[in-house]
Amino acid sequence: MKSQADAKECDHPISHSVVQPNKSDLVKRLNRIEGQARGVAKMVEEDRYCVDILTQIAAIQSALDALAMQLLASHTNGCVRSAIKSGDGDAAVEELMTLVKRFVR
Amino acid sequence: MKSQADAKECDHPISHSVVQPNKSDLVKRLNRIEGQARGVAKMVEEDRYCVDILTQIAAIQSALDALAMQLLASHTNGCVRSAIKSGDGDAAVEELMTLVKRFVR
Amino acid sequence: MKSQADAKECDHPISHSVVQPNKSDLVKRLNRIEGQARGVAKMVEEDRYCVDILTQIAAIQSALDALAMQLLASHTNGCVRSAIKSGDGDAAVEELMTLVKRFVR
Amino acid sequence: MKSQADAKECDHPISHSVVQPNKSDLVKRLNRIEGQARGVAKMVEEDRYCVDILTQIAAIQSALDALAMQLLASHTNGCVRSAIKSGDGDAAVEELMTLVKRFVR
Numbered sequence: 300m301k302s303q304a305d306a307k308e309c310d311h312p313i314s315h316s317v318v319q320p321n322k323s324d325l326v327k328r329l330n331r332i333e334g335q336a337r338g339v340a341k342m343v344e345e346d347r348y349c350v351d352i353l354t355q356i357a358a359i360q361s362a363l364d365a366l367a368m369q370l371l372a373s374h375t376n377g378c379v380r381s382a383i384k385s386g387d388g389d390a391a392v393e394e395l396m397t398l399v400k401r402f403v404r
Numbered sequence: 405m406k407s408q409a410d411a412k413e414c415d416h417p418i419s420h421s422v423v424q425p426n427k428s429d430l431v432k433r434l435n436r437i438e439g440q441a442r443g444v445a446k447m448v449e450e451d452r453y454c455v456d457i458l459t460q461i462a463a464i465q466s467a468l469d470a471l472a473m474q475l476l477a478s479h480t481n482g483c484v485r486s487a488i489k490s491g492d493g494d495a496a497v498e499e500l501m502t503l504v505k506r507f508v509r
Numbered sequence: 510m511k512s513q514a515d516a517k518e519c520d521h522p523i524s525h526s527v528v529q530p531n532k533s534d535l536v537k538r539l540n541r542i543e544g545q546a547r548g549v550a551k552m553v554e555e556d557r558y559c560v561d562i563l564t565q566i567a568a569i570q571s572a573l574d575a576l577a578m579q580l581l582a583s584h585t586n587g588c589v590r591s592a593i594k595s596g597d598g599d600a601a602v603e604e605l606m607t608l609v610k611r612f613v614r
Numbered sequence: 615m616k617s618q619a620d621a622k623e624c625d626h627p628i629s630h631s632v633v634q635p636n637k638s639d640l641v642k643r644l645n646r647i648e649g650q651a652r653g654v655a656k657m658v659e660e661d662r663y664c665v666d667i668l669t670q671i672a673a674i675q676s677a678l679d680a681l682a683m684q685l686l687a688s689h690t691n692g693c694v695r696s697a698i699k700s701g702d703g704d705a706a707v708e709e710l711m712t713l714v715k716r717f718v719r
Contacts, residue, residue: 322448329445333438340434343427349479350499356472357506360465364718367461372711374454380707383698392695394455396687401462402718403679469613477606485602488593497590501582507613508574532658539655543648550644553637559689560709566682567716570675577671584664604665611672 328366335359367402374398433471440464472507479503538576545569577612584608643681650674682717689713 336359342352375395382391441464447457480500487496546569552562585605592601651674657667690710697706 325448326445329441329448333441333445336434336438336441340431340438343430343434349475349483350503353472353475353479353503354506356468356475357503360468360472360507363461363465363468367458367465368711368715368718370454370458370461371714372707374458375707375710376703378454380698380703383695388691388695392687392690395690396683398455398458398462399686399714399717400683401459402465402714403683473606473610473613476609477602480602480605481598485593485598488590493586493590497582497585500585501578504581504609504612505578507609508578535658536655539651539658543651543655546644546648546651550641550648553640553644559685559693560713563682563685563689563713564716566678566685567713570678570682570717573671573675573678577668577675580664580668580671584668588664608665608668608672611669612675 325366325370328362332359332362332366335362364402371398371402430471430475433467437464437467437471440467469507476503476507535576535580538572542569542572542576545572574612581608581612640681640685643677647674647677647681650677679717686713686717 335355339352339355339359342355379388379391379395382388440460444457444460444464447460484493484496484500487493545565549562549565549569552565589598589601589605592598650670654667654670654674657670694703694706694710697703
């Protein structure tokens, strides 16, 4: 994991990236995901049907996947691009690939 | 989605399934996932480095995947098995496959 | 991996399973996948555009995923069901879950 | 899909990319995958145990995933990097993200 220090070195934090996913929109979506997780916990406590519970978990996964892909595009268009332009691409691309592998089966 | 009524028809709710994932353990893990989502929202608000944020999202995904596989095993050993034994296997297996496809790429 | 001996113990080989994916259809689809892999090798030799090559690899993955889900349904409706009915469900369900995990991220 | 023409525009074909996956090594691996697909077809024809067949399909998937990730790194370090440097990054990054989504669940 990069430290906060590294973040400072990045000219394009999420909130100013080229793709520009609206920050408050991202937070809103994460709050919704947080609520979905709370809802699933409640379903388990209520002995709800396992298929309904698993369907809800799959919905959270989809929401996280969409969020991750948006952030990945924002990161690539921001930090990675500026790193490549400033001749510092090797580390940025390697880091990007490590990240992509985390989201691939 | 199955209704609460269907859950009642299932002889093996999560909390009594053969695989028996401890219910309070499931809730504890879901609460942790809920906290992780809240933490990621905070990271976005603080303009933390996108790679750190994406790494945290990948961690939530892994936690959800593990939870889903445990519930799937519990459901198969519980509801699906009893449905098959009571000669009601067709619907149960079809529902199981629909569920599995949701978690496969 | 189960041995051929185990296969014999299974009352429902693919070709006689409840879901009954036509055997020659399965072989035809596998031959097509084999041809796609050969095609990708040719694209690499011809220095074709990497994006075209990766798009073809993704197409092979989708074809394999669809095939796997059909076989999984056939296996569940065949071997797993008969094992459960004959009171031998524990091993069959555990094996099924191990299999499902191989296809989930 | 991009045309051969586009490939020409790319200064870093696979065989000369920064990451430089050896071309003959890529072809060798693709030939092996082709042989694995042929082997699975044979298993189906021989009514081999479905679990063995599915295990082999999962092995092909893993081989393809590894190949795809190597090509993706090569493409990013080659075509995408040079496009960004030549001020042509927008299309290249968008194309890269479309590609990544194909390999994510």
